[in-house]
Amino acid sequence: MDLKLETRDENGRTIVKVGGEIDVYTAPKLREQLVELVGAGKYHLIVDMEDVDFLDSTGLGVLVGGLKRVRAHDGSLRLVCTQERILKIFRITGLTKVFPISDSVEQAVTAVD
Amino acid sequence: MDAQSSAVGTVAKTESATAVLLRFTPQPEHVRTARLVAVAHARRVGVEAGLLDEVRLAVGEACSRAVGLHQRHCPGEPVVVVLDAVDESDSASGADRFVVTVADKVSGAVPGPRDGAGAPVADGDAEAATGEPDEEELDDAEMGLAVLTGLVDDLDITSGPDGGSVRMGWPVKDF
Numbered sequence: 001m002d003l004k005l006e007t008r009d010e011n012g013r014t015i016v017k018v019g020g021e022i023d024v025y026t027a028p029k030l031r032e033q034l035v036e037l038v039g040a041g042k043y044h045l046i047v048d049m050e051d052v053d054f055l056d057s058t059g060l061g062v063l064v065g066g067l068k069r070v071r072a073h074d075g076s077l078r079l080v081c082t083q084e085r086i087l088k089i090f091r092i093t094g095l096t097k098v099f100p101i102s103d104s105v106e107q108a109v110t111a112v113d
Numbered sequence: 114m115d116a117q118s119s120a121v122g123t124v125a126k127t128e129s130a131t132a133v134l135l136r137f138t139p140q141p142e143h144v145r146t147a148r149l150v151a152v153a154h155a156r157r158v159g160v161e162a163g164l165l166d167e168v169r170l171a172v173g174e175a176c177s178r179a180v181g182l183h184q185r186h187c188p189g190e191p192v193v194v195v196l197d198a199v200d201e202s203d204s205a206s207g208a209d210r211f212v213v214t215v216a217d218k219v220s221g222a223v224p225g226p227r228d229g230a231g232a233p234v235a236d237g238d239a240e241a242a243t244g245e246p247d248e249e250e251l252d253d254a255e256m257g258l259a260v261l262t263g264l265v266d267d268l269d270i271t272s273g274p275d276g277g278s279v280r281m282g283w284p285v286k287d288f
Binding site: 024025056057058060061064089093 | 141142144145148166169170173174177180181253256257259260263264
């Protein structure tokens with residue numbers, strides 16, 4: 001399954017909607033997208049993971065890399081995720097303490113980071 | 114013995130007649146195939162549905178790790194995965210564990226706490242000298258091991274002069 005990426009701007013944030021599987025094969029595409037956005041001056045990102053079917057450590061690494069990049073510009077990276085099987089991976093690795101996670105895009109857009 | 118038969122031999126010693134054996138070139142796109150086969154076989158041998166996501170993630174992590182190691186150090190060598198249902202308790206009532214072993218051909222690749230996962234410690238590795246992984250790759254590898262150790266209770270990561278292996282097991286019901 002290929003990785004699907006869509007981006008849009010809303011309320012001063014850039015929303016990256018991700019669909020499909022984020023793994024060792026597809027993660028570079030997400031990395032490229034995040035790098036491109038930061039390069040274009042988009043420093044407040046929301047990664048919507050509600051349509052993600054699978055996430056592995058390579059995907060986590062890409063998200064951590066994205067967080068480092070936006071923070072270097074005093075930006076933020078917030079996740080949207082309610083899927084237990086995806087949230088479990090963040091909990092195992094302790095990354096729930098690193099990433100702010102919202103239940104919906106609407107909530108993420110209005111959240112204060 | 115050629116490289117491929119050697120790689121298979123590393124993990125085939127304990128394999129039973131019901132085992133499924135995968136051997137693939139170290140390409141990231143093949144990791145998904147390995148995940149799909151692992152889940153299909155786990156389901157077939159009776160691993161309960163609630164554990165299948167764990168099997169999928171763990172096999173993916175172990176294969177991603179092996180692919181990364183091979184790409185850096187021995188890109189011509191295949192990654193070998195053996196999926197098997199075994200009777201670990203010797204109860205004679207049939208298989209009670211679904212065991213997956215992912216074997217690599219990189220010696221000394223079990224990392225220390227901040228060594229960088231998958232960084233071989235063997236001396237004289239010419240490829241290691243020219244193909245050092247970058248910081249993000251090391252972070253990924255460490256994260257992969259963190260996921261594996263946090264996810265799988267029955268986990269054994271070993272390394273020897275002929276390569277390493279990640280062995281994972283899950284209970285089987287109604288085999």
